[in-house]
Amino acid sequence: MSVAKSDRNQISLVEAKSGQTIQDFLHLPDRIYANDPAWIAPLMFEQKERVFNNKPLFEHCDVACWVAYRDGAPVGRITAQLDQLQPEEDGGGKIGYFGMFEAIDDTAVCDALFETAQNWLRTKGAAFMRGPYNLTINEDLGLLVENFDDPPFIMMGHAPRYYQQRFEDQGLIKIKDLLTYKVRPDFVAPDVMLKLAARASRTVTIRPLNPKAKAADFEAMRDIFNDAWSDNWGFVPFTQAEFAETAKVLSLLLSDDYIQFAEIDGRPVAFITAFPNVNELIGDLRGRLLPFGWAKLLWRLKVKGPRSARVALMGVRKEYQNSRLGPTLAFLVIDAVRKAMQQRNVTSVEMGWILEDNHGMRHIIEAIGSTIYKRYRVYQKPL
Known part of the structure; x- marks a missing residue:
């Protein structure tokens, strides 16, 4: 969906901790993908457990969630995470994550979401922001940038086409592409x-x-x-x-x-x-x-x-x-x-994700007749 650019002052961010804000966080994709035939709504029970009740993850990873509102209606969401198990970036500095991003096509909404996530990560001592991680590298990872027409396979993400431009407008730079392959x-x-x-x-x-x-x-x-x-x-x-x-x-x-x-x-x-x-x-x-x-x-x-x-x-x-x-x-x-x-x-198998520069594994997969199916992008920016 697309709307005109709005005023940043019209956007309010509320941390999703309980009650209606959690429901708004979980159900926002219903609005974003209402007219997208490729969208498959994830199971709400699984999503709630993974984002809000994930005790094993919370043992080593701090997670904060926000919903953006305009005129009382939810128009965007984002998370920020700092994982104590994530090694520091070469050259020094903690790496924070952002994830679970969804938003209407509105510059002010995207600005507000990323500003909030970045500020939270800075207070946690992060020197870089990387994502989207939903919520870790071992889960749903990266922004879909190729093949928007086919529905996602289990535990893989989907996105509107406009997200890529919105991410890059925030100064986020590609750090790695992840590939999935399809094979019979x-x-x-x-x-x-x-x-x-x-x-x-x-x-x-x-x-x-x-x-x-x-x-x-x-x-x-x-x-x-x-x-x-x-x-x-x-x-x-x-x-x-x-x-x-x-x-x-x-x-x-x-x-x-x-x-x-x-x-x-x-x-x-x-x-x-x-x-x-x-x-x-x-x-x-x-x-x-x-x-x-x-x-x-x-x-x-x-x-x-x-x-x-x-x-x-x-x-x-x-x-x-x-x-x-x-x-x-x-x-x-x-x-x-x-x-x-x-x-x-x-009759159809998706294999992935595979790092774009993992040539050894790509050679094995391509040798059995697999072809690249989708491409997901991970971004990073200094804070």
Whole structure:
């Protein structure tokens, strides 16, 4: 939607802490995307828990939320976060985040939102502002800048086209692009990958999640992920408490074979996790699970099943990443989970996000026929 530029003095910012302000914060996207056919409203219960009741995150990350009002009506929202686990920027200085941004197309509204977030971050000692992080690098990340016409997959963001210009008007500069890829699970692997996989099968065992040892397997996933990603740009580790919450979601949504491990001598060294694309099933629920949304969602998951999925988590231990075995381990777990998806008649898979300069992983993904699907941008500015 687009409106004329308004006076900054007409805009008031209220911190969303309780009652109506929280409801206005959660439901503002309904207004922004009212005429966008690609928008999929997230489940309100999940959004409220993630933003306002996220105790594992709050143990190490300060979060503040605001709603912008004009004439009593909500017209924008934003969060600011300072994560104690985020390393400082090279050259010194804490990095703060902004996120959950939504606003009508109005310069004064955007100015007010970013001014408020920046001032809060400065009081916390941040030297830089980076985002959008919704709410951490391990969640929904970046601003959509390519492919606005297709609905987002599960746990990925959507945005109006005008957000990019509004961000850049604030002096925010691109720091990194994140890519998602799309592939059919019936891809034909290159001969060289098949030969490497056959050779590795002498020493590598591939297996799904063990339902009798879920706690140990989930901890192995966290350990591999934190090790595999530790040298990547912007890395912040999953804490045990955070991943325990993630494990609850995985247990509810996933079949055991949507999580696959590669083991060497009984030790997990790589894993992959695919999510059924719940967004395919919830478009008509408008974010609400009551009174009948729960029943509809469970029936659709268990009986109908989505025909799309997303590979959201993956990792290969660092000790193997620069060896010939590293790409082979990645291919082996990809191949295992795609067979599980084929059995459920999945025809379309989103893989990502992947850093634009992660050429090794991009080469593996492109070698199996994947094509770039969407591009998300992370911005930064000094404070």
